Amino acid sequence: MNFTPSRKNVVLEKLQKTSYDHDLQLYREIPDININLDEFEEWAIERLKVLQILEQLSLKGNTSNYEDFIKSVVHEIKKEGLKHMHKLINGGIYKDYNENCDARKRDLCSHFILRLIYCKSDELRKWFINREIELFKLRWSLLSKTDKLKFLSLNNTNYSAVSEEEHQIMADSMGSFATAGNNNEYFKVRWTQVLDLVRNRKVYLCDGFAYVIQTDVISGVCQTFRSELSQELVKCFQKFSIISEDERFGAFIKYLHQSYMGKNYSVTENMSTLSVNTIDHSSKSFPLCMKRLHVVLRSEHHLKHQARQQYGLFLKGAGLPLEQALVLWRSEFTKKMDADKFDKQYSYNIRHNYGKEGKKVNYTPYSCMKIIMGAVGLDEYHGCPYKHTNSQALKQLLEASNISTQSIQEILNLSQNGHYQIACTKYFEAHNGVSPSCTAINHPNQFFEESQKLKGFNIESNINDSQVNDSSVIDDIENNEFDQTMVDFVDKMDQ
Amino acid sequence: MSDDQFPDYLNVYYKKLFPYSQFHKWLSYGNVKPENFLNREFSFTLHEDIYIRYQSFNTLQEFETEIQNRCPFKIDIGAVFNMSPKVCRNYPQFHALEKELVIDIDMTDYDQIRTCCSGADVCQKCWRFMVIAVKILERAIRDDFGWKHLLWVFSGRRGIHCWICDESARKLLPSERGSFIDYLAVLSAGDSKRCNVNHPSVKRSIGIIKEEFNSLLAEQDFLGTTEQCSKVLSFIADEKLKEQINLQFSKYQSSIQRWEALTVIVNNNHKRGLLNFKTKHCVEDILLYLAYPRLDVNVTKGLNHLLKSPFCVHPKTGKICIPINPKVIEKFNPNTVPTINVLIDEINEYDKKQKEIINDANLSSNRLKDYKKTSLLKSVNIFEEFLRSLENTWKGSRIKQSDIKMEF
Ligand code: SF4
Numbered sequence: 001m002n003f004t005p006s007r008k009n010v011v012l013e014k015l016q017k018t019s020y021d022h023d024l025q026l027y028r029e030i031p032d033i034n035i036n037l038d039e040f041e042e043w044a045i046e047r048l049k050v051l052q053i054l055e056q057l058s059l060k061g062n063t064s065n066y067e068d069f070i071k072s073v074v075h076e077i078k079k080e081g082l083k084h085m086h087k088l089i090n091g092g093i094y095k096d097y098n099e100n101c102d103a104r105k106r107d108l109c110s111h112f113i114l115r116l117i118y119c120k121s122d123e124l125r126k127w128f129i130n131r132e133i134e135l136f137k138l139r140w141s142l143l144s145k146t147d148k149l150k151f152l153s154l155n156n157t158n159y160s161a162v163s164e165e166e167h168q169i170m171a172d173s174m175g176s177f178a179t180a181g182n183n184n185e186y187f188k189v190r191w192t193q194v195l196d197l198v199r200n201r202k203v204y205l206c207d208g209f210a211y212v213i214q215t216d217v218i219s220g221v222c223q224t225f226r227s228e229l230s231q232e233l234v235k236c237f238q239k240f241s242i243i244s245e246d247e248r249f250g251a252f253i254k255y256l257h258q259s260y261m262g263k264n265y266s267v268t269e270n271m272s273t274l275s276v277n278t279i280d281h282s283s284k285s286f287p288l289c290m291k292r293l294h295v296v297l298r299s300e301h302h303l304k305h306q307a308r309q310q311y312g313l314f315l316k317g318a319g320l321p322l323e324q325a326l327v328l329w330r331s332e333f334t335k336k337m338d339a340d341k342f343d344k345q346y347s348y349n350i351r352h353n354y355g356k357e358g359k360k361v362n363y364t365p366y367s368c369m370k371i372i373m374g375a376v377g378l379d380e381y382h383g384c385p386y387k388h389t390n391s392q393a394l395k396q397l398l399e400a401s402n403i404s405t406q407s408i409q410e411i412l413n414l415s416q417n418g419h420y421q422i423a424c425t426k427y428f429e430a431h432n433g434v435s436p437s438c439t440a441i442n443h444p445n446q447f448f449e450e451s452q453k454l455k456g457f458n459i460e461s462n463i464n465d466s467q468v469n470d471s472s473v474i475d476d477i478e479n480n481e482f483d484q485t486m487v488d489f490v491d492k493m494d495q
Numbered sequence: 496m497s498d499d500q501f502p503d504y505l506n507v508y509y510k511k512l513f514p515y516s517q518f519h520k521w522l523s524y525g526n527v528k529p530e531n532f533l534n535r536e537f538s539f540t541l542h543e544d545i546y547i548r549y550q551s552f553n554t555l556q557e558f559e560t561e562i563q564n565r566c567p568f569k570i571d572i573g574a575v576f577n578m579s580p581k582v583c584r585n586y587p588q589f590h591a592l593e594k595e596l597v598i599d600i601d602m603t604d605y606d607q608i609r610t611c612c613s614g615a616d617v618c619q620k621c622w623r624f625m626v627i628a629v630k631i632l633e634r635a636i637r638d639d640f641g642w643k644h645l646l647w648v649f650s651g652r653r654g655i656h657c658w659i660c661d662e663s664a665r666k667l668l669p670s671e672r673g674s675f676i677d678y679l680a681v682l683s684a685g686d687s688k689r690c691n692v693n694h695p696s697v698k699r700s701i702g703i704i705k706e707e708f709n710s711l712l713a714e715q716d717f718l719g720t721t722e723q724c725s726k727v728l729s730f731i732a733d734e735k736l737k738e739q740i741n742l743q744f745s746k747y748q749s750s751i752q753r754w755e756a757l758t759v760i761v762n763n764n765h766k767r768g769l770l771n772f773k774t775k776h777c778v779e780d781i782l783l784y785l786a787y788p789r790l791d792v793n794v795t796k797g798l799n800h801l802l803k804s805p806f807c808v809h810p811k812t813g814k815i816c817i818p819i820n821p822k823v824i825e826k827f828n829p830n831t832v833p834t835i836n837v838l839i840d841e842i843n844e845y846d847k848k849q850k851e852i853i854n855d856a857n858l859s860s861n862r863l864k865d866y867k868k869t870s871l872l873k874s875v876n877i878f879e880e881f882l883r884s885l886e887n888t889w890k891g892s893r894i895k896q897s898d899i900k901m902e903f
């Protein structure tokens with residue numbers, strides 16, 4: 001795959017027949033195509049969206065009924081306007097070869113582009129491999145039988161037909177193990193290609209070959225795909241430094257995995273509900289990562305740079321106007337330093353985040369993925385608590401949040417198994433009594449917005465002051481209790 | 496032999512008896528790839544349990560001298576690494592590449608079911624478990640996986656090792672080793688987990704067990720006590736059926752009679768279609784539980800797992816870890832395995848006799864290799880036979896290699 005630096009549409013391509021002759025791929029050959037930077041980015045983002053849809057829906061745990069799962073994935077892909085992937089998945093519904101070919105080309109290239117991005121750490125590689133396998137399985141299951149057979153022969157998957165003679169021998173020794181069927185329902189492959197079937201004694205072995213029934217073939221193909229992909233990613237990583245030095249797309253490759261494809265919350269929509277006066281109350285509807293930062297800010301009167309970024313941008317996205325933000329940070333920080341120093345050192349940065357200084361970029365609040373992928377030092381409080389705190393500390397944080405012990409245990413288990421965002425979704429459910437309308441939490445601002453909706457805050461209209469005042473007495477008491485436990489906890493962590 | 500004599504005996508053994516050249520031939524695998532021997536890890540357990548890992552040798556000569564100097568109580572064989580273990584073991588890139596696929600069966604894993612001995616002891620009676628194990632594994636490894644070069648070795652006390660030396664077996668990844676042994680370890684997930692007795696491999700194993708089962712039953716007296724009976728009956732999920740059998744059990748005393756009663760009842764019920772899917776195969780379940788090989792799966796799974804070398808001397812029993820011919824495994828008696836002191840006596844006796852016979856002839860008896868004067872000869876022959884068939888494979892790959900060279 002060659003890369004044309006020009007942003008003009010110079011697509012020189014040498015169609016290599018072999019790379020495009022099937023809707024489904026094992027991605028064994030890097031395509032010999034020139035693509036421009038726009039395509040490079042666009043295709044990568046498209047595929048990433050597909051993979052994220054898969055993750056979201058499988059996180060939701062609806063995989064027990066695979067048919068339904070497929071339907072919801074296909075539906076979501078269509079809804080998101082990912083028409084090329086939608087075409088490939090639905091296989092063969094369009095007649096125009098060029099259209100078909102275009103979709104296949106995008107599929108092929110975008111896979112290789114994402115390899116560049118997801119080869120950099122064990123964690124990223126694992127994520128990518130799992131998603132690609134999910135996608136592969138799903139696409140396989142939607143192929144027609146002829147297409148499946150064609151795929152197997154095209155890809156040299158080492159499956160071969162079972163001869164008449166072999167079939168007879170096999171039938172004799174299989175006896176009641178075999179399900180009734182005829183010759184062409186079995187394929188023969190080296191036993192090392194179907195380890196799971198061998199391990200569970202689900203397959204007949206003879207002379208080092210496994211005789212695999214058609215429906216089990218996919219498990220072997222996936223195993224091949226998985227091991228090839230994981231080897232390729234490691235190789236890719238070894239070459240990575242060379243590619244990423246190319247400035248033209250270095251940054252894109254470096255940061256795409258942290259980006260998040262949903263709503264970006266950079267502009268607050270309809271929600272100027274947050275003010276210095278209401279923030280303590282509202283912080284109860286914050287996700288744990290932000291709740292903790294709020295408490296630390298209130299008790300320590302300081303936050304380190306990373307934490308200020310994470311929390312500050314979140315507040316912006318949650319509807320805290322710039323003037324209010326300045327009031328909040330100044331009122332806390334000046335408890336420990338004089339106003340002059342604050343104005344010099346910190347207010348610039350806050351204004352900067354709101355796009356009022358420097359390049360005047362309106363900065364985007366961090367998504368969960370970015371927060372989760374970030375690095376967190378020992379006495380720092382930013383990051384995602386489900387990932388970046390040990391289970392003991394996380395437990396205490398959760399206990400301070402007034403949710404049932406059973407939920408706490410579930411959340412702890414989820415986060416221990418690396419399902420940080422599902423843990424967060426569980427927390428949302430435990431906290432609000434209902435699931436979020438989205439499949440899983442993937443943005444702290446989404447968490448907050450949805451909680452607010454549930455609390456009956458009408459996003460369209462501003463809440464009038466009297467309403468807030470009415471409940472503020474009770475809030476104050478609750479807040480005090482709540483804050484006290486959190487402060488105690490934070491103190492303990494400091495020791 | 497007393498404990499403090501052992502080091503002296505061992506000294507003689509390593510000087511006169513250990514089959515170095517055959518051993519070197521084995522692990523060089525035709526020298527198609529010299530690294531096979533050069534980068535092979537050996538580890539030694541020396542006197543007083545000093546354990547040294549990552550030994551490796553450049554030549555047969557070096558190997559021989561080092562062993563004779565160190566006189567290890569135990570030699571373990573490890574993996575072939577990507578570089579020399581002795582020199583490079585601390586390099587970050589240092590890692591294991593390949594190793595024989597090994598299986599370890601130890602009699603202590605049978606303590607739950609064997610009644611004749613326990614712990615370290617082993618007798619002709621419980622050796623039958625090993626006979627069954629070898630027969631079952633031989634078939635499975637050869638027929639199902641297609642490997643041909645199997646070296647079976649007595650572990651020196653109460654077990655057997657199997658070294659599968661085919662090239663494709665040596666190159667297996669840990670995950671593949673794992674699947675292989677899980678496939679064979681029918682009993683691994685606790686005693687009560689039932690496996691699919693219709694799988695061709697399991698079915699064949701049950702057939703092998705049946706051939707030996709009557710003798711085993713008589714020797715082990717599996718149904719001798721009420722306790723044993725109830726353990727066996729726990730494999731029958733149907734309460735009514737269990738009662739019927741129990742009634743019969745009270746009428747008979749011997750295990751043989753009781754077992755016959757059990758099978759008759761189950762068969763009758765089966766014929767009349769009274770058994771559900773859970774109880775249908777209860778006889779097979781019991782047979783597997785009582786006689787299927789009990790494998791130490793972890794030994795097989797690790798690419799880097801060390802295993803005691805053939806021709807070691809067991810420090811407690813003095814027995815040699817000799818190769819076994821699986822075809823006549825039932826003739827093997829663990830209690831008549833040559834011990835180190837017997838072997839050394841045999842050499843001395845032979846030499847004495849020779850001296851008497853050819854007293855003043857010029858021919859020296861020392862022309863004859865020492866092991867040929869002893870009962871170790873038989874074991875070395877088995878080893879050599881194994882090597883001969885292995886040799887054919889590397890002749891093949893040498894030809895292949897020279898073909899490739901010619902082509903380019
Ligand atoms: S999952 Fe996202 S919202 Fe939830 S705590 Fe972690 S970073 Fe915050």
Ligand SMILES: [Zn+2]
Nearest residue numbers: 611612618621
């Ligand atoms: Zn015994």
